Amino acid sequence: MQSSDIVKHARAVLVAFVLFGATHLAAQRGAGPGPAAPAAGAAQGPRRGSPASQRPPDTRTPQTYPREQIDAGRTLFGAQCGFCHGRDAAGGAGGPDLTRSMLVAEDVRGDRIGPVVRSGRTDQGMPAFSLADGDLAAIVAFVHDQKAQADTANGDRRTVDPADLETGDAAAGRRYFETACTRCHSATGDLAGVATRLQPLALLQRMLYPRATPPGRGGAPAPAPQTVTVTLRSGQVVEGRLAYRDEFTIALTDADGWYRSWPTSQATFTVNDPLRAHIDQLAKYTDGDMHDVRAYLQTLR
């Protein structure tokens, strides 16, 4: 399949699940409800030994749409959105299951979906779409209809249930953790209670490679940010959080929150990337190790 047309989508999915609970639309594909699962009758929060319910978040404001509009939306959705999100909106090549999306659950006639479609989430690989108002409304109608159907059906949705992941040995995982992870992490420090903040799949994904949580979003511990020390030709040294880096530009956010950038040709710099250890670890894990460590982290409540 030519899914690299959305070459960004891989990154998109990655970012999506790490932003879990923050990026509702993208985060929910098969990942189960986020930690902010809202509605009464849905998840009551994680329970020991029996992770949160797999019910998708309830639609907050019940809505009905004319059948003709839903049908029109089906055609438009299939053509414009179906490759990534699946023709049934339940997840496709890389794109999340919209029937389990918090944003869709909270949407009222496109007030949440519309801006995302119009602006895209380009950092996550979702392009902006320029659609006529009527077409967008039809797509919204279709997505809500699909969600209503998914909420009442037990189909073959592309989901991963928490119980699916319960194959690891927590004791073995603890031994692995204490060898491989404690240089940066502590079960009683930064990771204390991590299993109360992350669902099992999200925990596994973030364990493998964490990404920064945007400011103002709760739900997950912020990983150690990448920092950079830039030495200018004048000899001046500037330090801050790494804001951007490519072959030609280095940029940081300084202590006062200001963005500053320089051509890489006119400065020397050292990036401190604590995530590098996670990348290196990817080549070392066996599947057994991986599931053991996740099982151990799942005990940190």
Place this chain on the structure above:
Amino acid sequence: MTCARICRRFADAIVVVTVLAGAAAAQKVPIQLLQQPSRDSWPTYHGDYTGRHHSPLTQITPANVSQLALAWAFQTNTAQAIKATPLIVNGVIYVSAPDNVWAIDARSGRQLWRYTYPQNAGFKIGHRGVAVLDDLVYVTTPDAHLVALDARTGAVRWNVEIADSKRGYWSTNAPLIIRNHLIAGVSGDFDNLPGILRSFDPVTGASQWTFYSTQSGGAGSDGATGGQMWMTGTYDPELNLLYVGSGNPTPVLNGPVRKGDNKWTGSILALNPDTGALAWGFQAVPHDTHDWDAAEVPVLVDAMFRGEPRKLLLQAGRNGYFFVLDRATGKNLLTVPFATVNWAKGIDADGRPIPNPDKEPARDGRLVSPDEAGGTNYRSPSFDPATGLLIVSAHDAYALYFFKPEHGAVGWAGADYSVYGRGVLRAIDYQTGAVRWSHDLQGGAGAAGVLTTASGVTFTGDSAQSALALRSSDGTTLWHSGIGRVNNSPITYELDGRQYVLFGGGSALYAFALP
């Protein structure tokens, strides 16, 4: 009507016909141009039949490329990124996006015409490009049709169906023209559909042959369907063989329902272009369960290989392995990884990677490298004859792959989540598979293809926001321009004594030349 009037009309008609014929003869695209591209053209998707994406032009050199400046930019004014490889013939550029073709003056960037296909329900995920021959421009559509346009005006001459979009087929394919065969493929991974490649008469659109890589219901392929041929092939006129890669099997992530190799999915195939008959196949991805196809460009090179003169076929595949085959026989000569891989137990006697069953998608998830986007993908690699390097936009990536019976046996039938990926341009020595140099692409998988020129310059784009020119021998950066992410494969042509290099950046096309 009197004889005088009839005769005068007749005479007028002859004059008109003669003038048109003269003009047309000067502007029509002969098949010979496709066989031997001129310096002022890029007349096929790959530039020529070899798939090398290499140009003999030498005006732009490693010494002067740093002076490269914008000649013009063409804004499509749409939200669609340009992913297509543009063609240029007769001073006119033809470039496509889903449902759209633009004709542009290659000297100025001015639009001559725009064709828009009627609204349809096909996937609008991307488009590879068009084909040209005689006075026609051929474009595939999201609903898996093949449309012939008048190259002068964009008017529709004919429109035929390649495959039934209602069954789940679509097309992004840039057709390949071999003599009197117009060859086009389709995609279709969300349903269990046989892989189809078809040949049509370039003049009339009449069907000539259909090749099936799998059969309906998976007969003969262990229950697998799929194997879509969605990329443009290459061609050896001496052997009269068309080389095309086939896609992954369906259901995509569900391996247990299709135990076996699943031929001819994930394969490099050699077909007779006159009949569509299979001459040989090499399965690069036996029993794929990770959405890795072998659709990537089969690059044709004639060279000495281990002391023997050989007709070679090189492919850097989505599964992370680099293959060298003898393209006369399909015999494997070399199989070496060029990106991170952890899914194979080894290489079998025929040069095929042996899938590790423990890395098949499973209920509890398996950590697999590469990810669904692959070790590379459709973006064109380039072969530089001077250095003997195949320069490939590679991707080191990991993903979690899940499958359980509840996911079913239709279409995707599973779930996968990319964990991490890094794009790296790699220059592979095709004699050994060794990576001679690497150039970090500053982010995830690159979207840009690669162009090399005879002067020793490599053009591509990084994963951040720059078009790049590198020294082909060592990968050193010589020039860059922050035009936005390059999503297509750069091409080059020479007009009026001036060499242009063309990049797609976002939804615009940028032409660079020396001042």
